Amino acid sequence: MDLTELVGVSAIKRLSLLSALCLVVSTQLASPVATQPLPRSVLIINQSGPSRPWYVALDNSFRATMISSPSGPYSVYEEDLDLNLFNGVNYEESVQAFFKKKYRDKSIGVIVAVGSSAVEYALHFRAEIWPDVPLVFAAVDETSAAQLKLAPNVTGSIMQMTLREMVTEAQVLFPDLKRIALVGDPLERQTFYRPFKDELPKVAAELEVIDLTGLSMSELRRRVATLPTSTAIVYTAIYLDGAGVSYAPADALGLVAEVANRPIFVDIDSDLGRGAVGGLVIAAAPVGEEAARLALRVLNGESASSIPVTVGLFDRPIFDWRQLQRWGISEARLPPGSEIRFRDPTAWEQYSTQIMLIAAAMLFQTILIIALFYERRRRRSAETVSRITMAKLADSNRVATAGELTAAIAHEVNQPLAAMVANANAGLRWLANKAPDLDEARAAMKNIVSAGHRAGEVIGSIRAIFRNDGQERTAVDLNEVVQDVLGLVRGELQAQGILVHIELTRPLPLVLGHSGQLQQVILNLVRNAADAMNSVSDRARVLRVKSAIHDPDGVLVSVGDSGTGIDPKNVDHIFDSFFTTKAQGMGMGLSICRSIIEAHDGRLWASSGDGHGSVFNIQLPAWRELRRSPRHAAAATRR
Amino acid sequence: LQQAPVISIVDDDEGVREATKSLVRSLGYSALTFCSAEEFLGSAHVTSTACLIADVQMPGLSGIELQERLIADGRRIPVIFVTAFSEEKLQGHVLKSGAIGYLRKPFDEDRLIEFIDAALKSYGGQNPAQ
Numbered sequence: 001m002d003l004t005e006l007v008g009v010s011a012i013k014r015l016s017l018l019s020a021l022c023l024v025v026s027t028q029l030a031s032p033v034a035t036q037p038l039p040r041s042v043l044i045i046n047q048s049g050p051s052r053p054w055y056v057a058l059d060n061s062f063r064a065t066m067i068s069s070p071s072g073p074y075s076v077y078e079e080d081l082d083l084n085l086f087n088g089v090n091y092e093e094s095v096q097a098f099f100k101k102k103y104r105d106k107s108i109g110v111i112v113a114v115g116s117s118a119v120e121y122a123l124h125f126r127a128e129i130w131p132d133v134p135l136v137f138a139a140v141d142e143t144s145a146a147q148l149k150l151a152p153n154v155t156g157s158i159m160q161m162t163l164r165e166m167v168t169e170a171q172v173l174f175p176d177l178k179r180i181a182l183v184g185d186p187l188e189r190q191t192f193y194r195p196f197k198d199e200l201p202k203v204a205a206e207l208e209v210i211d212l213t214g215l216s217m218s219e220l221r222r223r224v225a226t227l228p229t230s231t232a233i234v235y236t237a238i239y240l241d242g243a244g245v246s247y248a249p250a251d252a253l254g255l256v257a258e259v260a261n262r263p264i265f266v267d268i269d270s271d272l273g274r275g276a277v278g279g280l281v282i283a284a285a286p287v288g289e290e291a292a293r294l295a296l297r298v299l300n301g302e303s304a305s306s307i308p309v310t311v312g313l314f315d316r317p318i319f320d321w322r323q324l325q326r327w328g329i330s331e332a333r334l335p336p337g338s339e340i341r342f343r344d345p346t347a348w349e350q351y352s353t354q355i356m357l358i359a360a361a362m363l364f365q366t367i368l369i370i371a372l373f374y375e376r377r378r379r380r381s382a383e384t385v386s387r388i389t390m391a392k393l394a395d396s397n398r399v400a401t402a403g404e405l406t407a408a409i410a411h412e413v414n415q416p417l418a419a420m421v422a423n424a425n426a427g428l429r430w431l432a433n434k435a436p437d438l439d440e441a442r443a444a445m446k447n448i449v450s451a452g453h454r455a456g457e458v459i460g461s462i463r464a465i466f467r468n469d470g471q472e473r474t475a476v477d478l479n480e481v482v483q484d485v486l487g488l489v490r491g492e493l494q495a496q497g498i499l500v501h502i503e504l505t506r507p508l509p510l511v512l513g514h515s516g517q518l519q520q521v522i523l524n525l526v527r528n529a530a531d532a533m534n535s536v537s538d539r540a541r542v543l544r545v546k547s548a549i550h551d552p553d554g555v556l557v558s559v560g561d562s563g564t565g566i567d568p569k570n571v572d573h574i575f576d577s578f579f580t581t582k583a584q585g586m587g588m589g590l591s592i593c594r595s596i597i598e599a600h601d602g603r604l605w606a607s608s609g610d611g612h613g614s615v616f617n618i619q620l621p622a623w624r625e626l627r628r629s630p631r632h633a634a635a636a637t638r639r
Numbered sequence: 640l641q642q643a644p645v646i647s648i649v650d651d652d653e654g655v656r657e658a659t660k661s662l663v664r665s666l667g668y669s670a671l672t673f674c675s676a677e678e679f680l681g682s683a684h685v686t687s688t689a690c691l692i693a694d695v696q697m698p699g700l701s702g703i704e705l706q707e708r709l710i711a712d713g714r715r716i717p718v719i720f721v722t723a724f725s726e727e728k729l730q731g732h733v734l735k736s737g738a739i740g741y742l743r744k745p746f747d748e749d750r751l752i753e754f755i756d757a758a759l760k761s762y763g764g765q766n767p768a769q
Contacts, residue, residue, distance in 0.1 A: 495701070
């Protein structure tokens, strides 16, 4: 079988992409180490230290990847060289001697060197302490990586990081950019950013470069506060200022940003949030992950020389929202795919639930208020309509009652008047005869007198009904009321052929009330009873009016008829307003009656008659005080 | 005056009844009083009554019903109605059914005399034997 078929086309391509150095070292040194399993431990050598959080994040990401590896566990040792502050041959030698002693009893499987300067040191250490231990590099720029090409048993990942990119990013945000101010330690002294020095001439050809590297912090702060317009600050790192003071680079950035009058661009993600606008920044975590992946491959048996150096795309456009606001940069101007951090959450973002709830509550309240107002208006207009209707009805009721009363009064007054006129005529006749009959004439005169008195009584009883009692309630004898009413409607009842049976209990306790109103109630009940008997022709039309003492301390007046009775299905409704079974009634009578009786603390109810018809009962509380008073006893016996 | 025709008065109101009786008697006629239609119909004087003065509204049988009963019994007694109510419809109705007159209380003496005369004339005409 052909070899190309075995490894596959993609593998061939990959092989062809291998950088020269890997191809060379793999062919030279693949054989001696491949067979023996490597110790399951990794030594990370950082060029910087914990003062640069970017490295810390990278290491953490590295460890996380290692620990989650199914082929683990692995020991991870870590050394920070702090090369931005300490360097030189003596330093290197003493560190090497220290490592040699420190790791005497530890076997190292893979050395991971982070940063190009660390790679240089690591290669020296390896030669002395850990010969043949494979080395994986990370966070190394292309230029530095190219210089490693001859090292054996080495692989790693390259990251893109150029001054050019930072400047381009600044130009994207500020199209009229004319100059850049370079802030940081002198580039030649730096580890990470040293390659920027080689790019400077090219950038300076395009833009004015204000070199603020190597200044003391105080001088630097003075200078960045007074930069000319159309300038962007490019911040690399300050570990040690011109006055010899050491800083954590992010803290130094903060101090610069505090006073800077121009926006600051950075290129690693850990510098975000310290006052820089942002830029095309390199995230530490993916760099660490990539390094761990490479280390794991080596630990799992692959030869470092055979693993091609990878080129990672670790940079992403990330910006600080607050700085964009400060410099008035529209988000629309940012490169596509930009991430914006530190955005002040809007009130909506922060409190959307609360806002929604409050809005809902307010909406609900508003709707409720509107509904209540609407309901109130409706009720008011209904009340007004009802009041007007009631007034009209009451008025027409009054008119109807007045009409009935007029007829009743006419009848009652006409009777004695007729008697008087007839007697007077008779008297005149008796006197006019040739032999005047004085006895007959006298009798006629006497009859006139008694008829006159009767007429007076009728008028009196009518006045009693219409007498305005005012607000005062008085002691009322219901027997009198009954008699007044029956006296008033006597003619009417007779005209309808109704026999009246009256059973009055005497003495009857007095009740406290408006006699006029009580008369109206009884009058109404009597009329209703009479009306109920209109259609009765097969039996006597009998109206029974009774008064009685209703135990324990009440008075009962009942009005019964021998009419058709109350249809059981109407029993519940007869006291409703506007309920009527009469063709021409208004249905107000019984409801008003009940209102009046209830206003007197009494009860009005209907029951079935003994045989035919129905009985309406009025029960009213007796007026105790008066009932016990001797005056009332005397009055009662007098009757 | 033995031949004087008997005039019967039916009215439930005692005052009116007695006053009418007095007036009729003062005119020279014999008068009998009854407090209800039933009492009159049950008496022995139905046949001897030459003229009936009846109230319209009475408990039990009304004046109208009394007239109807008499007609039904074949007794053509002329009736003069008296009423405390004035209902023109009723007036037309009773006159059509053969009433002599219809008087509203308080009634006029001359009208009563006029009606009594007419009643007695018609009674006499109908019953020449009496």
